[in-house]
Every structure is written in C-alpha cells, then in structure tokens.
Amino acid sequence: MRNTTVAALVYEFLFDVYWQIDAGRPHNDWLPDEHGVMREAFYHMHMSCWEWSTSVLEEVGAIKTLQMHPNRSSPYSYPLMTLDECRVADFSEFExxxxxxxxxxxxxxxxxxxxxxxxEVNLAVRSPQFLEAVASKDDVFPVEDIDCVKFRRDRFEEKVMTRWRDPMQRRIFQRKDGAQK
Structure with missing residues (x-):
C-alpha cells in the first residue's frame, strides 16, 4: 500500500483555494476579518468538495473562516498561509x-x-507538485505519462472506503492526540 502524505493533500487543498480565488477575480467578495481588516474571501459555495477541504485547511491552521453571523457557520474564509509556507509546514501531528x-x-x-x-485527474487545476508529491506516491493515482494521471476508483474503494465504512470510529480530521483546535 502506497499512500501520499496528509501534508501533500493539505497543500493541494490550499492550492485549490488560491486557484479558485484567482479564477474568481474580479468578482470575489472582500470581507472584514475579526480585526476589521478587509480580506479577499474564498467562498465554498456550500459545495461539499470545498466545504470539506476548507474544514481540513482550517483545522491545520492554513485558512480562517470569516464569521459573518455569531451562531452560523460561514461559507467564507481567507488563507493564513502562502503556498510556500504550506509546502514547508510541519503537519506531522495530522499524519x-x-x-x-x-x-x-x-x-x-x-x-x-x-x-x-x-x-482522469484534470492536471490543469492541480498544483505543480501534484505529480511528484501525490500521484507518484499513492497507488490510487497511476501515472500514464506526464500529461495523464488516472484515478483508480477500485483501489480508492479498497483502501479508503473500506476504512471509511467499517472501523473508522469518527469521520473527522483531527490531530493525532484527538484534540480539536
């Protein structure tokens, strides 16, 4: 079994946030953070792929949710880390x-x-690190050539979903010690 690191996936999530922010310009919202500083916001559009990835990024301290209403979760967040900072960050407590x-x-x-x-993985929206840090390290992603990476659903089902469905007690992303941020 070959698995990429959690850190490499965190980097891909943050890359995606920056990619989405860049792609949304000039229509992005600028919203105040907790100190009143205006931030260009990432809007996850209430879509699970971005809701889940932003929850991971928030847990590791790479982004922060902009609180719009005191008792409701906000779909807006902003990066706390640059991609360079994320690339070298120590996420070992999440591995x-x-x-x-x-x-x-x-x-x-x-x-x-x-x-x-x-x-098939759309490489146009993945980071330049994806091939080396994720695809070549994980048996879910057979690399056919530099321009074509597949996603093996059978292998994903076998190793990830088997764990997801059966023995995984809590489906949350957390530090090794179980403490939530």
Whole structure:
C-alpha cells in the first residue's frame, strides 16, 4: 500500500483555494476579518468538495473562516498561509491513516468536481507538485505519462472506503492526540 502524505493533500487543498480565488477575480467578495481588516474571501459555495477541504485547511491552521453571523457557520474564509509556507509546514501531528482517508475522500470530491473525463485527474487545476508529491506516491493515482494521471476508483474503494465504512470510529480530521483546535 502506497499512500501520499496528509501534508501533500493539505497543500493541494490550499492550492485549490488560491486557484479558485484567482479564477474568481474580479468578482470575489472582500470581507472584514475579526480585526476589521478587509480580506479577499474564498467562498465554498456550500459545495461539499470545498466545504470539506476548507474544514481540513482550517483545522491545520492554513485558512480562517470569516464569521459573518455569531451562531452560523460561514461559507467564507481567507488563507493564513502562502503556498510556500504550506509546502514547508510541519503537519506531522495530522499524519494518521484516518486523516489520510478523510483527506483522500475529500480530494476525490475535488477530482470529481474538476475532471471532465471520468477517472482522469484534470492536471490543469492541480498544483505543480501534484505529480511528484501525490500521484507518484499513492497507488490510487497511476501515472500514464506526464500529461495523464488516472484515478483508480477500485483501489480508492479498497483502501479508503473500506476504512471509511467499517472501523473508522469518527469521520473527522483531527490531530493525532484527538484534540480539536
């Protein structure tokens, strides 16, 4: 079994946030953070692929949710880390198989949302690190050539969803010690 690191998937999630922010310009909302500083906001559109990835990013401290209303979850957030900072950050306290399964389940949603062809990863919306840090390290992603990476649903089902459905006690992304941020 070959698995990429949780850190590599976190990087892909943050890359996706920056990619979405850049693609949305000039229509992005600028909203005040907790200190009144205006931030260009990432809007997850209440779509599970971005809701889940932003929850992972918030847990590791890479983004922060902009609180619009005191008792409701907000669909807006802003990055706290640059991509360079994320690339070198120490996420070792999150490197567990359950977190890997959670992150891969989430990443599959992003792949499904952004790929035009079934079972093929749209490399145009993945980071430049994807081939080396994710695809070449994980047996879910057979690399056919530099321009074509597949997504093996059978392998994903076998290793990720088997864990997801049966012994995974809590389907949350958390530190090794179980403490929530």
């Amino acid at each position: 567990t198989f359950d977190n890997y399964c959670y992150a891969m389940f989430t990443f599959r949603q992003l792949i499904d949302q952004t790929s035009a062809r079934e079972d």
